[in-house]
Amino acid sequence: MRAPWLWVLNGAMKVLVVEDEEKIASFVQRGLEEAGFRVEVRRDGDAGYDAARGEPWDVIVLDIMLPGRDGLSILENLRAQRNPVPVILLTARSELDERLAGLDLGADDYLTKPFFVAELIARIKAIGRRLSRDQLSLVEVGPLTLNLLTRRASVGEEEVELTAREFALLEYLCRSPGRVLTRTQIYEQVWDYDFDPRTNLVDVYVARLRKKLGAAARLIETVRGVGYRMKQA
Numbered sequence: 024m025r026a027p028w029l030w031v032l033n034g035a036m037k038v039l040v041v042e043d044e045e046k047i048a049s050f051v052q053r054g055l056e057e058a059g060f061r062v063e064v065r066r067d068g069d070a071g072y073d074a075a076r077g078e079p080w081d082v083i084v085l086d087i088m089l090p091g092r093d094g095l096s097i098l099e100n101l102r103a104q105r106n107p108v109p110v111i112l113l114t115a116r117s118e119l120d121e122r123l124a125g126l127d128l129g130a131d132d133y134l135t136k137p138f139f140v141a142e143l144i145a146r147i148k149a150i151g152r153r154l155s156r157d158q159l160s161l162v163e164v165g166p167l168t169l170n171l172l173t174r175r176a177s178v179g180e181e182e183v184e185l186t187a188r189e190f191a192l193l194e195y196l197c198r199s200p201g202r203v204l205t206r207t208q209i210y211e212q213v214w215d216y217d218f219d220p221r222t223n224l225v226d227v228y229v230a231r232l233r234k235k236l237g238a239a240a241r242l243i244e245t246v247r248g249v250g251y252r253m254k255q256a
């Protein structure tokens with residue numbers, strides 16, 4: 024699957040709109056498409072939740088009151104699954120408690136109905152600018168990209184599923200390409216323990232990483248008797 028945070032680098036932002044009121048859904052869709060966004064609409068909470076989980080989005084515009092699963096429960100579930108997708112809530116004027124609950128649950132922004140599409144577009148663009156700034160937190164070695172904020176890794180455009188420890192190991196290697204890192208250095212940096220010469224943890228983790236990195240595995244070189252080195256790509 025294409026890494027969601029790479030969308031922004033590659034053209035139009037992809038927006039999911041979950042809104043049951045037909046009039047609002049269609050004016051939002053039309054407005055966003057005219058502004059150059061790629062838009063999909065879902066008209067109830069269950070379809071919205073499936074779509075939200077089913078593929079990467081740059082932004083989800085999420086109504087709170089929906090048939091089926093409501094917006095707050097969709098948001099809560101996405102965050103429980105560590106899905107960091109930016110969410111803008113659409114709320115009725117009377118829904119102050121829901122709005123506050125939504126921000127607590129990790130919504131990025133909200134708009135109170137009725138609103139102008141221009142206002143929604145401005146909010147989405149602000150999120151896009153923030154995402155671009157986040158890309159300054161990218162570490163790249165050859166086809167490998169690490170996003171230090173989302174703690175996600177990709178090879179080319181393919182996202183690689185790593186555990187937190189695997190990511191930390193890869194990050195340490197990628198931060199010093201060309202430099203030989205001893206097992207002791209790696210162990211103490213990534214595991215934060217004093218080195219135990221009996222452990223082969225470092226070798227086990229490097230082997231796991233290589234397996235997951237596929238074609239990019241060749242970037243991690245073994246320096247016999249010493250440790251490892253990230254190739255300078």
Ligand code: CA
Pocket residue numbers: 042043044086087088089
């Ligand atoms: Ca509604």
